Amino acid sequence: MAAALWALLAALAGPVPGPGPAGAAQVPQVPLLVWSTERSLWAPLAAPAGRVLSEPELRQLLEPGLQRGPRTVLLFLQEQLSLEDFTAFGGVFGNEPNGAFPRLQGALGSAGSALTLPSVAGAAAAALPLTLQRALGSPPPLRLPGGALGGLRLNRSDPESDPGEPTLLLVGLPHGRSGLMGAKEALASNDAVLGVVLQVLQEEQVPYTALFTARRAHEPPSPGGIPGGFGGPRRGLLGVGEGPEPPPPLRWPPQGDPQMLLWARNVSVALRGQQRDLTPKTFGAAAAVDLGGSSWSPREARLVLQYKEVFGETLNITFLLRRSWFPVSGRSWAWLEEIGVTLGGAPPARFRVRGAAAPSPLGWRCGDLGTPGPLLLPLPPLEHSQHWGLRILDLQVQGFNVSGGVFGGASDCAGFFGPGAWMGLISGGLLLGGLLLGGGILLGLRPMDRFDDPRGPPLPVPLGE
Structure with a gap:
């Protein structure tokens, strides 16, 4: 059967069904x-x-x-x-x-x-x-x-x-x-x-x-992506036009061959509990971000995103990338060193980015980069950054060796030894240690020959006792 x-x-x-008119499908x-x-x-x-x-x-x-x-x-x-x-x-x-x-x-x-x-x-x-x-x-x-x-x-x-x-x-x-x-x-x-x-x-x-x-037949999937009628999961992995195309990345300079690229699914900032979503102003047809303050050199790239009328003033978000030759590894490495946030004429709030290094032909990517967080640490003076919050989802940035106007691959910020992995390793180690200790104790036990061996000499017991 x-x-x-x-x-x-x-x-x-x-x-x-084979190929045919557009409406046949x-x-x-x-x-x-x-x-x-x-x-x-x-x-x-x-x-x-x-x-x-x-x-x-x-x-x-x-x-x-x-x-x-x-x-x-x-x-x-x-x-x-x-x-x-x-x-x-x-x-x-x-x-x-x-x-x-x-x-x-x-x-x-x-x-x-x-x-x-x-x-x-x-x-x-x-x-x-x-x-x-x-x-x-x-x-x-x-x-x-x-x-x-x-x-x-x-x-x-x-x-x-x-x-x-x-x-x-x-x-x-x-x-x-x-x-x-x-x-x-x-x-x-x-x-x-x-x-x-x-x-x-x-x-x-x-x-x-x-x-x-x-x-x-099946009803077509609803705009929310839930298919009507029977069927459950639909075969849409190879479909064309399943959703809107993502907007192109930011590129600097805007004309000619780009030297820096940046893309993110969401960019948000918060100041004293007030949050602003900057994604519509950053990517897409309605973008209103100015990259005029950016600069580039073979060893340092500075991408400045300037927004008008955020919290009532001009907001700047600066991505500072550096590149250097490391003789031990025999290659050039690039890394996102820090991200700065400036509002109007106030002193900048600076955040150091941990683990944002990659070989210079590659860019760097992180699914969730924000403060407070393990990858984004405030730099002194801390009073300038204590009221700021920054959240960037699916960030990808490349400041060197950009070829053809597209990203050349990226090193991810996700590591194997996260909190969950450490918990599993420590728990597994404790269980293995207990198992080895118990096995050692069992192997160390010795029988009492005097009482357990029936072939040995009898044990005399006085009648008076």
Whole structure:
């Protein structure tokens, strides 16, 4: 059964719509699974790959097998379905009991013939009851809410020997995603309903052809990034246009080949509890930062960010970078030495940056740089910096060897020996020390031969005692 479901997932995930017009990728589409107790109804490669099937194409593909197959046809229809439901909740690689489709998996594993259609147009899926009715030449489908077969007399005849009257059953799978039922639970509940219906057919020995799909395709993800309907995690790792492009980094000088680059996801300052977010003024189309006070030399780079009307005055944030040759390592190193904050004509608040060194072809990056913090330490006189707060997220800065106007890689401020790592190492060391001490004590125990060895001489005990 595992092989059957794995083949199903491979078939569903493999053929995807090929290139076409820009609007073609937006056509709602659902997968469709078809299986039958009769053998050789569809060729193994009957499903066309690389395009979304329309209603005429779907009818042309299904009609020969429906006419030659069993006269009982069931259409299992749930509210929503997508390829992501199978890839996320399929339960393969020996994990079948935890999947959401164990009954469907069993039916596919024991089917005489099966057909997997990964991409059926949403309009074709919605018209599937009418398509089946026309292909079979049957009356309108009999709707069975929740799979209640309740005393129906099903057709057991062979279409070749006794064609009989076709029976088309529309089985509505009742469970949908809601606040109380997640995607996997709803899919598993619908799979249980499917299993009950197929169990009745098996007990009554009724040959059948079954189709499994949904009324509609996935709803597109909401602006907040939460996908609608089933599916849970969506395959968007390689998607294009999943979000707005980040703004370009600051570069100095603004024209010509840049010598300094700086980028950050967020830049904020605080003075006596009042906080200002400087990110919109620093990056993007609405940036209003002046880099005119910056300077550069082969050994020292000074990037000055000047903002108007912050706390009522002009605010300057200065990044001081240095470069020097170190004979021991045999290479040139660059480091962010300090960051200064100046408001108006007041004395500057200076902060030394710890561990901000990297080989000069590289820049330096830090996910969270702020004060108070372990990497940003105030420099004397401390009274100038005690009222200031600075927070920079995802900072990347490079002041030397900038080539092509882009960052040339970066050394990260994150180290292995953080507080969590130290706690784990010390705890592990104490446990290992206790284990070694206990083992040494056990190995040092010696038995008392006088009392424990039965082969030794008897111990005389006076009768008076």
